[in-house]
Amino acid sequence: MSRYLAEIYLFTTIVVLIALLFLLKPAVMPFFIASTVAYLFHPLFGFFKKSFKGNVKLAAASTLAAIGLVIFITLFIILPTIFEQVQSFITYLPTLMQKLDAVIYKTFGEHLLKRFHFNAEGFHEIIKELYSKLGNLPIGNLLSKLFSGVFSILSILINLFVIPFLTYYxxxxxxxxxxxxxxxxxxxxxxxxxxxxxxxxxxxSSYLLGQVAVAVFVGVYLSVGLWLVKIKYALLIGFIAGVLNMIPYVGFFSGLIPSLLLAAFDNGTWSAVIGVLIVFLTEVGLENLIYPLVMSRTTGINPILILLATFVGGYAGGFLGIVIAVPVAVMAVPIFESFLEKKEGSIATGGNG
Structure with a gap:
């Protein structure tokens, strides 16, 4: 086993750090956030460091200023627009479901439901009850439930000072x-x-660079494309599809399905449906061209592994588990590859490990 000591040492370190993150979450969360931000923006730090002729402190300060600008734009420009569209979508949802209900009831209620001995009237009432419930969900309550209990005002104020300091460090x-x-x-x-x-x-770093670049491209391209096709909530759909793009197939279908529903039941024209399909098909084609260009090398991560890591992470650790699952899987792959290379080398040379 001594030949695998480096792999065991690094893998054990990763496992211990993950365990500490979950066991001591409130205490270590600022360190986790700061180290993650520093890692994500390290290429920008390297650029500033080179520009300032090796002045590390000035480069770090400039990087923090850039991070602050990104946060400001996100909090005061992007998110308010997104939340406004979320509120508008929730308000509009009962109307959309009424239109969808009419088609489902006519198509399935009168034919397939009766054929399989379903109560069409009961199905119709279920749909009506569903959209009435959804229509009564105010975005304020939804957001307050989402964020309540996560951070106290005191912890937010402390982290506003601690996290930038740790990031600089x-x-x-x-x-x-x-x-x-x-x-x-x-x-x-x-x-x-x-x-x-x-x-x-x-x-x-290659994986994260590719994911961030492609997520931004997907979000912007779909938002603009759907806006040109005159689909409601284009920015919201593009934002969600971009964020979820790191999970194979989820980002694509989370954007395509609501876009098609809005095209069919809100716009109500075949041209809108065809326009949506063109936008998403061209997005897939362009994504396949762009992704290899922004990758410094192929990570070799199977999409099934990413899906599995996401589901396991969500089951084991909730939202935090989903956030760290894929990066952990990406880090684990080179370790196991190194382990297997040594194993194969040992077998080839007749070693016993």
Whole structure:
């Protein structure tokens, strides 16, 4: 087993960090958020560092300013527009469901439901009750339930100061922290451990870069495309499809299905339906062209593995589990690949491990 010590050491570290995150969530969450933000914006930090001729402090300060600008635009420009469309959509939902109900009742209620001995009138009443319930969901209550109990005002104020400070720390001393971690390992595996960490970093950074770039493209392209086709809530649909794009197939269908429903029952024209199909089909084609361009190398992550990681993460850890599941899977793949390469090499040379 000694030949696999580097893989075991790194994998154990990842497992321990995940366990600490869930067991000590309130205490370590600022560190998790800050380290994640620092990692995501490290390429920008590198750009500023090069531009300022190695001035690490100025580069970190500039990176924090850029992060602040992104947060400001998100909080005060993008999210208010999104929430406004969410409120409008919830208000409009009963009308949309009435139109959908009329088609379902006419098509299925009079034919298929009777053929299979379903009570068509009862089905009709269920649909009416459903859209009446949905229509009574105010967005204010929905959002308050979503966020209530997550953060207190005090913790928010503390984190507003702590997280930027920690982010600055991770940006300026991240390399030193990594070197210190490597030195905690047995000396005979330190070089191998560093090489393995480089592989994990390459895989994770490549994956995240591709996902962020493609998510932005999908969100913008679908929002503009659906707006041109005159589909209601184009920005909301594009935003949701972009955010969910990291989960294979989920982002695509979460945008396509409501767009087709709105095209068919709100616009009510075949041209709108065809327009929606053209927008989504061209988006898929362009995404397949763009994704390889923004990837520094192929991560080799199977879509089924991503789906499995997402479902397992959600089941085991709720929303936080969903957030970290795919990145953890992406980090684990190079570790297991290294393990298998050594295993195959051991078999080929007749070693016993």
């Amino acid at each position: 991770f940006l300026t001393t991240g390399d030193k922290v990594l070197e210190l971690y490597i030195k905690t390992a047995p000396k005979r595996i330190q070089a191998e451990l560093k090489a393995l960490i480089d592989k994990v970093h390459s895989s994770l």
